Amino acid sequence: MAYQALYRVWRPQTFIDVVGQEHVTKTLQNALLQQKISHAYLFSGPRGTGKTSAAKILAKAINCERSPVSEPCNECAACLGITNGTISDVLEFDAASNSRVEEMRDVLDKVKFAPTSVQYKVYIIDEVHMLSISAFNALLKTLEEPPKHVIFILATTEPHKIPLTIISRCQRFDFRRITAGAIVKRMKLIIDESGINCDERALQLIARAADGGMRxxxxxxxxxxxxxxxxxxxxxxLTVTGSVSQGFLNKLALAFREKDVASGLEALDELLFHGKDPMRFIEDLILFYRDMLLYKTAPNLEESLERVMLDEDFRVMAETISMDQIYQLIDLLNKTQQEMRWTNHPRIFLEVAIVKLCQMEAKQTVQAQPAQMEELITRIGQLESELQHLKANGVAAVMQETAPQAQKSAPRTSKKTFQPAVGRINEVLKQATKSDLNAIKTNWGELRASLLKSQAALLNDAEPIAASSTAFIIKFKHEMICQMAMSRTDFLDAVVAALHKLTGIRFTILGVPEDQWLPIRESFLNSHDGAEGETSEATKEEEPHIAEAKKLFGAEFVEIID
Known part of the structure; x- marks a missing residue:
């Protein structure tokens, strides 16, 4: 019989054999025992973590002749047939090589037929994210409401490429990367059963190089x-994985610590001579110092170490290097790695990095000598005695007395109010006539319509109240709007230009808030008792009932008699 790879021979046949996915297998086992099987499942996660194996185990457990069971018996005809692939009711469909809609429709056309050998038809669609949009659309309706005898199991390494309409119709299970310890434990079982001699350190190295994938x-x-x-x-x-031995990394780290450039470059030449990849080497070096950093901060988290094994040389090296030095080393190595990705000569960047690392000056904190410490303690005692003396002489009391005064003398910030040009307003009132005011009021609607929306909005609660032949006064309901309008040159220029176009006169505009207008008007009337009646009449403000009468009947039909 032809030789089979280890991952095929030792493929899990029960849920208990699926390593590192207890959160998935426990849920599926409970659902099987309670007979709460969903019509569609989505298994997502990194490669080699057991997605397809779990799908086949689930298909066997559902159709097992001893069901409901939490594990397939692997002895009945259904379990053996599914394992051997001789039962056509359990179909494994490779979406990577059958991504077209025609192939998907060919599969879906057979869904409506009842199973022939087992209780449920199970469709395992591997790499489902490779399906085309048309194929997804063809699968969508069947996936939502399949016949009672059909179960879909979708497997993917890239769930973000699957339409949300598909994901929402499935029970989703996320498979995690398997820890190095779990991988080593599984490999120990395999080599013990196979009768193979293997160094445990080699298993640890292989497990870390596998990056969480059992396959x-x-x-x-x-x-x-x-x-x-x-x-x-x-x-x-080391030869198979292409990694660098930890002894070599310890040797290189010693060269960095001793600032031995020659030893560092010689070690690099030896490494490249044996055909090691420079990118893989610098990645191993970064992980080496990363593990050293984690070991110094959390020595008990041995499982979190990705690259190193805790031998005596590594422990000694970690004790003799400071945290700041590790930060510097990782930072420089990371920058070198980024530069090496965009060059055709990575060796040059690697050699430059080795030289820099050997010549790096550590940013160490200066530690005081015992004599200096004694001097500092004496000086601190003198300063404390001087402070007590100052407090005894009343310095603290003086500071307490001056604090309230400093607070009182702080300048008060008053709210800035709008100050209308009273003198210019009085000059307009002296020359104001009713005809000039009516001329502006007549064109007021067209004026606002010709302005921009932001400019016209400033005139929503404003109206002209007095006008002469060259200027007019606008009364604003709110002081803030008045200040805003009078400070905007674009607004003033637009109003002047619009009035000039309508009347042929270039007016000067003056603004006044409503609450300040009455005092200004009364002051003007009191100081100009002998003024012309027309001027006085122009400055009078209409009573509310007169304004209401004009709105109801029209200004031309209302006659005011004093």
Missing amino acids: DALSLLDQAISYSEDQVSIEDA
Whole structure:
């Protein structure tokens, strides 16, 4: 029989074999026992974390002859047939190579037919995000209301590419990256069952290189077994994964600490001579110092270390380096990594980085010597005695007395109010006539219509109240609006230009708030008792009942008799 890869031989056949996904398997097992099976599931997560394996296990558990069960028996005809792929009612559809709508419709046309061998038809659609939009649309209605004997299980590594209308019709389960410890535990079981000799440090190295994927870990283990002779050593694992040994990283870190440029460059030459990838090397170096930083801050979190194993050399190195130095090293290595991505000569940037790291000056805090500490303590005692002396002489009392005075002398900020030009308003009132005011009021509506909306809005609660042949006064209901209008040159120029177009006269505009207009008017009348009747009449403000009468009957039909 042909040789099968380890990840195929040791593919999980029960939920308990799915490593690191207890939050998914426990939910599915409870649903199976309670017979609360959904019509559609979505399994999403990184590659090699057990999505397709869990889908096949679920298909077997649903159709197991001993159901309801939390685990398939793997002994009945249904379980064996699904495992061997001889039951056509459980279909595994690869969306990556069958992404067109025609292929999807060909599958969906057979959904309505009842299963022939088992109780449920199960459609496992792998890499479902590769389907075209038309294929998704064809799947949509069937996925929402499939026949009672059909269950869909969708698997994907990129759920963000799936339409939300599809996701909302499925129960979603997110598979997580598997921890290095769980991967090592699973690989130990495999090598023990297979009778293979393997160094535990090699397993740890392979697990960290797998980046959370069990399939990747088993593939690397398979390669390491083929590469080795009698026993898988850590050197075999380093060769297969392309990683740099921790001893080499410790040697390089020692060169950085001792500022030995020659040793650092020699180690780099040896590394590149053995065919190591510069990008992979600098990534390993960054992870080395990252793990050192985590070890110094949280020594108990050994599981969070991604690259290193806690040997004696690493512990000694971590104790002799400061946190600031680690920050500097990681920062420089990260910048070098970014530069290496856009060059055809990454080795040059790597050599420059090695030289910089060997010549880096640590930003260490200056620690005081015992003699200096004694001098500082003496000086602090003198300052404390001087402070007590000042308090005894009343300095504190003087400060308490002067504080309220400082608060009283603080300048008061008063609200700035609009100050109308009273003198210019009085000059307009002296020459004001009713005919001039009526001429402006007649054109007031057209004037507002010709202005911009932002300019016309300033005249919503404003009206002309007095006018001469060259100027007129606008009364504003609100002081703030008056101040805003009189300070905007674009508004004043627009009003003057509009009136000039309507009347042929270029008027000067004066503004006054409503609450300030009455005192100004009364003061003017009192100081000009002998003024012309027409002027006095022009400055009078209409009574409310007169204004209401004009609105009801029209100004031309209302005659006012004093």
